[in-house]
Amino acid sequence: MRVLVTRPEPTSARTAAELKRRGHEPVLLPLMQAIQQPEALMKAPETEASALAVTSAEAMRVLETLPQDRQAPYLALPVFSVGRATARAAEAAGFAAISIADGDGSSLAKLLISRMDAAAPIVYLTGTPRSSDFEATLQKAGYALDLRECYRMIPTSLSDAAVADRLDPMPDAILVYSSETARRLAELYARTAQSLDWQRARFLCLSDKIACALPAEFQPRSQWPMEPREDLLLLLL
Template sequence: MRVLVTRPEPASARTAAELERRGHEAVLLPLMQAVQQPEALASPPAPDTAALAVTSAEAMRVLETVPGDARAPFQSLPLFAVGRATARAAREAGFGDVSVADGDGHSLAELLIVNSGQNPGASIIYLTGTPRSPDFEAKMREAGRSMDVRECYLMVPSTYSDAAVIEKLTPMPDAILVYSSETARRLGDLHDRTAECLDWPRTRFLCLSEKIARALPADFQARSQWPMEPREDLLLLLL
């Protein structure tokens, strides 16, 4: 199958390699890109910090740009990752104590709340980007947990001319992989710009979660699917 990968680099290259290993043709068109903001990590964690929470591997890439003495206080903390890919990036970045949630903000918050039960007043550092889903922070606030939020990267739209989009999507992919709500919304914009030139009705939208599928334009939602858990290995099985 011809499959469009919309996630940012370098993750898109890894997904493309896995698709090709499975016998598919991967087409790369990252719709967002990360602008790193390492200055958000300039100050060390507060002395009462109990753990570090991460919802994206991009935060680990930013941390790796920080000099070793400034990075060490973060690496000494137990790290709670939203899912397997983020956990793998954390281990590669030098974290030894890594716990893994089930792939979304709610499950990450639940994991942290359970594990900080003996010390609910301790602060948790959250390395994150913007824009982002509010689910994790909302659940933590509900539970009365204190957080030090460090916005260490900014996700901005990648820009392509209509001609470049048409060239990439000709022939139209059989499936488009969608990893974020922001990307789902951007696909609607691409459709509006190229609908007369591309055969959009022939493609399926394989989304990492139902929440992401709901961010697609209404016409796309009927052709969307998502796995039972927000995991890429399960997403690719939908192909």
């Protein structure tokens, strides 16, 4: 099966390798790219901070760019990860105490509330744009966040010719990992609806929330797994 991978590098390459292992033909078209902002991490966490929260492996990659002495105060904290992939990145970065949520911001917030006292702040390594679910749930429960926006996601620059090169012939399935990517697909569809066979593809989204960000024309052909995990997503192929 011909499968379009829309996630940013370097994760798109790992997904492509897994697709090949499963006998599929991956087509890479990253629609977003990360701009790292390591300066957001140069100030050490406050001494009273109780834990570190992370919702993307990209935050771990930014942390790894710091000098060792700047990384150490973060590595001393227990880390709460949104899911398995981010937990693997945290382990690779050197964290020892890692707790794993069920793949979304709400489950991560609930895990922290069940484990940590609200008296101490939680350091949150994150990017922009992002969903507000995690922050809203914690703040409603009375938790303080030390917010560090250490990267931002921006659209990749793609000409119509570059898009056509990847999407003609149209892949059988398109993997969609974020709401921002879903909105970018809407932009590409508006630009190329007359020249590309978009009706051919299925849209496999990491969650129902992401599927809702797709154009209305795509939603009847969208699916998502019971949990926002890539291994479950690929089972839909």
